[in-house]
Amino acid sequence: MKRLLSSVRDGRGFDIVLVAFPLGFLFLMAGLPLLYNVLMSFQEVDMFSLGTFLRPFVGFKNYTDLFAQPETWPILGNTAIFVIGSIAGQFLIGFGLALFFWVNFPGASWLRGLFLVSWVMPGLVVGAIWNWILSGDFGVLNFMLRETGIISGNIFWRSDPNYSLYAVIMANIWLGTAFNMILLSVGLASIPGDLYEAAELDGANAWQRFWTITLPMMRSTIGAIISLGLIFTLQQFDLFAAITSGGPNNSSNVTQYWAWDLSFRQYDFAKGATISVIMIVFVMFASVVYVRSTRHEVRG
Amino acid sequence: MSDTNRNRLMLVIAIIMAAIYLFPLYWMYITALKSGSEMFATPPSFWPSEPQWATYAFVWESRGMGRYLWNSLVIAFGSVTLITVLGVGCAYVLARYRNVWVDIGLFLILMLQVLPASLMITPIFVGFSQLGMLNYPRLAVIIAIAAKSMPFFVVLVRATFMAVPQELEEAALVDGNCWVGAFFNIVLPLARNGILVSAILIFMQAFGEFVYSKSIIQAVELQPASVGLNSFMGPNTNEWNNIMAYATIYVTPILAIFVLLQRRIVSGLTSGAIK
Numbered sequence: 144m145k146r147l148l149s150s151v152r153d154g155r156g157f158d159i160v161l162v163a164f165p166l167g168f169l170f171l172m173a174g175l176p177l178l179y180n181v182l183m184s185f186q187e188v189d190m191f192s193l194g195t196f197l198r199p200f201v202g203f204k205n206y207t208d209l210f211a212q213p214e215t216w217p218i219l220g221n222t223a224i225f226v227i228g229s230i231a232g233q234f235l236i237g238f239g240l241a242l243f244f245w246v247n248f249p250g251a252s253w254l255r256g257l258f259l260v261s262w263v264m265p266g267l268v269v270g271a272i273w274n275w276i277l278s279g280d281f282g283v284l285n286f287m288l289r290e291t292g293i294i295s296g297n298i299f300w301r302s303d304p305n306y307s308l309y310a311v312i313m314a315n316i317w318l319g320t321a322f323n324m325i326l327l328s329v330g331l332a333s334i335p336g337d338l339y340e341a342a343e344l345d346g347a348n349a350w351q352r353f354w355t356i357t358l359p360m361m362r363s364t365i366g367a368i369i370s371l372g373l374i375f376t377l378q379q380f381d382l383f384a385a386i387t388s389g390g391p392n393n394s395s396n397v398t399q400y401w402a403w404d405l406s407f408r409q410y411d412f413a414k415g416a417t418i419s420v421i422m423i424v425f426v427m428f429a430s431v432v433y434v435r436s437t438r439h440e441v442r443g
Numbered sequence: 444m445s446d447t448n449r450n451r452l453m454l455v456i457a458i459i460m461a462a463i464y465l466f467p468l469y470w471m472y473i474t475a476l477k478s479g480s481e482m483f484a485t486p487p488s489f490w491p492s493e494p495q496w497a498t499y500a501f502v503w504e505s506r507g508m509g510r511y512l513w514n515s516l517v518i519a520f521g522s523v524t525l526i527t528v529l530g531v532g533c534a535y536v537l538a539r540y541r542n543v544w545v546d547i548g549l550f551l552i553l554m555l556q557v558l559p560a561s562l563m564i565t566p567i568f569v570g571f572s573q574l575g576m577l578n579y580p581r582l583a584v585i586i587a588i589a590a591k592s593m594p595f596f597v598v599l600v601r602a603t604f605m606a607v608p609q610e611l612e613e614a615a616l617v618d619g620n621c622w623v624g625a626f627f628n629i630v631l632p633l634a635r636n637g638i639l640v641s642a643i644l645i646f647m648q649a650f651g652e653f654v655y656s657k658s659i660i661q662a663v664e665l666q667p668a669s670v671g672l673n674s675f676m677g678p679n680t681n682e683w684n685n686i687m688a689y690a691t692i693y694v695t696p697i698l699a700i701f702v703l704l705q706r707r708i709v710s711g712l713t714s715g716a717i718k
Contacts, residue, residue: 268694276470381654403562
């Protein structure tokens, strides 16, 4: 007992205590729900069996039912469009801005940091602002597009099934661009400057330097950012809740919103769990890519 | 072109780009000050002709914002406290050792970091309802947020601890401190700033959290401001000046903290997330 006590005060015992509590907490509150999710996706869950663990098992019925529903594939397609569109927009604009701010001038780092306000704002507030900007009759975006002659009539961003998904994508690009830019700036700053000097002496122009030095040197950063982008985009929920609620007629619905909608609007917890399981497998895959590209940091 | 001229030109372009990027924020502040008729004017005015300052007091009163913001604060402080108490020690140990177990632990933590809240809420809600946790909805939300955000905190704080030289700690041990003493007297004070910045980041996240609160907290008087904003925005609302006033009151404290601590937050964020 005394040895145990002194090891807690003086060595590894202390470290194990420090790490065991948080990991235990995480296991209870994140690991177990994950397993419970898988369990529920194989059960029949309704309002009456919510209070018990011993619900009737139905095998893969939830999965087959899910894919028999007519809206499943369109929603999966929407998710793909949402993810690809958001990541492409965030990455390209973010990279452009990062390259611009890379040219050091007074005030550059302060202004660059200011862009991050989009990222620290609550998602619901961002959604509310964009909801108003995108408003059909009185939205300022429609006004600007009309004035510049890009469109002739108002686009009903939120209520037109052809545009509703893109309305959310636009808001999400705005939200995530700054974060991409900051991380890309860090990557750019870590490229040694003498590489460019050498290339310049050899007569490479700016375009060639970008393709032969910047991009290859940024490869692991870009990999990490794209996978982080995938993770964050699949977490995006608030914007859907604030702008379109997945409508009209599921035209802007994506899986992460749909899973919640099924559980908490239609009380079909088993279906909600089933979609969650499918999507979590995707997210896990992305995070393996992310962990691999930041491995040198992880190993210290 | 001389260097100063080039710098000035770059600065002007940068300011224009920042202005375009931050336009939505400007639009929020401006709309909140417009009157009901000015808000729907075509073409829209980009500067309010008669600023309606009374809107703020009206929205604060009519929506009961004091209560909403209080709940947000309770939830945010609760989760930050829980995360800090649990996460600091964990990050410290993970920064000190280099072995397979640490790698596995970090890998698991990173995996947990990526689980989307809107997908995890289904099992958490069902599990909490079975445990009777839904009778303490704010506590339930705090625990759920802590489980969601702690991995991020651990990753950030671990980066801070890695920057504390191990020799200092060893010197303290030689001087007769026990490990616990060395941790509290030497390491913790040196890592204080990094921990503080990470805690502020977590606080800002928890202050705006929506999915868990929306799903778990049914009673209106316990809901945070994000849920309040959501119920304010009905599908066919036209009170946009009031909604933007609500958003302004909600978001301005966060923006103020961010602008004040910008440099530290940005560097803290980048040191942990990538590199």
